[in-house]
Amino acid sequence: MSKINVVIAEDDFRIANIHEKFLEKFEEIEVVGKSLNGEQTLQLLKTKKTDLLLLDVYMPDMLGSDLLPTIRLEFPKVSIIMITAATDKEFLEKSLSYGVENYLIKPVSMEKFDDVIQDFIKRHSLLTSNHVVNQQYVDQLFRHEKKESSGNGGKLPKGIDEITLEKIKAVLQEKRDGLSAEEVGNEIGASRSTARRYLEYLSSVHEAKAGVVYGIVGRPERKYYPI
Numbered sequence: 001m002s003k004i005n006v007v008i009a010e011d012d013f014r015i016a017n018i019h020e021k022f023l024e025k026f027e028e029i030e031v032v033g034k035s036l037n038g039e040q041t042l043q044l045l046k047t048k049k050t051d052l053l054l055l056d057v058y059m060p061d062m063l064g065s066d067l068l069p070t071i072r073l074e075f076p077k078v079s080i081i082m083i084t085a086a087t088d089k090e091f092l093e094k095s096l097s098y099g100v101e102n103y104l105i106k107p108v109s110m111e112k113f114d115d116v117i118q119d120f121i122k123r124h125s126l127l128t129s130n131h132v133v134n135q136q137y138v139d140q141l142f143r144h145e146k147k148e149s150s151g152n153g154g155k156l157p158k159g160i161d162e163i164t165l166e167k168i169k170a171v172l173q174e175k176r177d178g179l180s181a182e183e184v185g186n187e188i189g190a191s192r193s194t195a196r197r198y199l200e201y202l203s204s205v206h207e208a209k210a211g212v213v214y215g216i217v218g219r220p221e222r223k224y225y226p227i
Helices: 014-023 038-047 064-076 089-097 110-128 136-139 162-175 181-188 192-204
Strands: 006-011 028-036 050-055 081-086 100-106 209-216 221-226
Touching: 006 038, 006 110, 006 136, 014 028, 014 081, 014 110, 028 038, 028 221, 038 050, 038 064, 038 110, 050 064, 064 081, 064 089, 081 089, 081 110, 089 100, 100 162, 110 136, 110 162, 162 192, 162 221, 181 192, 181 221
Parallel strands: 006 028, 006 050, 050 081, 081 100
Antiparallel strands: 209 221
């Protein structure tokens, strides 16, 4: 999966740096630019391929909420998450009317920020997948489905989404002689660390098993097999 390109529009560079530092923990995300005002924000959107904009309301030259009509007209595919100290209901209503993904009120806890970004990554993954559009797919997209795993009978843990999990299970079933995390990652277009996270989860719920194989130079390699 290609990286999710993020622009941070925040007039306080210290907060912008905190957001950037936090986003670095998500291997699916790359921060492609930071802006301190509305004019810089529009310029970045014109010059950088952007999937997600983290947008503050209060900026020195204009309100972030006043940028929404222009962004929707010129960059309709850019998703927006508002992050602001503004508690005026009119800002919230305007943001909702322009289809923002979420609205975070400062100070934002790291746990809340993490949940919102994880949700966006899952939604983006669904939208960019080649999944057949059926009711199950739509329910997942609108977050109405209880995401359950047959292996644990409950909700999937944080960092594990159902679409990617099913892809990896299918790959294991097809290549029954065993695959490494790197090989699985190559099959589904994900990084080795992402693939390993899912493979270890499948091992923990007894839907896969892991074993160590020694290569021709004696270097041990962990391989995963379907059960």
